[in-house]
Structures are given as C-alpha cells and as structure tokens.
Amino acid sequence: MKKPDASAEVTEFKIEQGIPVWGRSGFTLKYPFREMKVGDSVFIANRAPSVMHSSLDYAKRCMGEPGVKFACRTVDGGCRVWRIA
Numbered sequence: 637m638k639k640p641d642a643s644a645e646v647t648e649f650k651i652e653q654g655i656p657v658w659g660r661s662g663f664t665l666k667y668p669f670r671e672m673k674v675g676d677s678v679f680i681a682n683r684a685p686s687v688m689h690s691s692l693d694y695a696k697r698c699m700g701e702p703g704v705k706f707a708c709r710t711v712d713g714g715c716r717v718w719r720i721a
Contacts, residue, residue, distance in 0.1 A: 667691060669695035669717070669719070672719040673719065674719050675719070677718040679714060681713055684710065684715060692717065704719070705721035
C-alpha cells in the first residue's frame, strides 16, 4: 500500500480565543449530589454502589470543591449515598 504524500495535503486550523469550555460551568447531574451538605444522605432506588461510583467521581470533579467525599452503601431496594466531607 502506497503511503500518502504529506505535502499534497494542506490542512489549516483556525485558532480561536474567548470560546467557553463546553459543559464546565452549567453541568447537570442526574442525582442531587451538588446540593448535598456534609451529613446529608440520599436513597437511590435500584442501584448498586458499584454503579454509583462513576457518578460520585464525576460529581466530586465537577463540584469544584477540594476535599468533597461521599460514602455509598447497599440498603434494601438500592443504595444510600452520604456526603461525609
């Protein structure tokens, strides 16, 4: 197979300024983790803690508060999430 000639392909990129980063300032979460204060908990029906870990990790990254921590445990009918820090 013949390798394409790099000099035959001209690609131009336009560098732009002042474009906001998509999704960072107005993100939405499926669960109310953002509104939770330390000591609050929420019951999530029909979910195992293993399923919730990615949602919790996303919430911690997007909340922008250092040291935010959650605990998640299996309970009858789903799981319960606590904000612990």
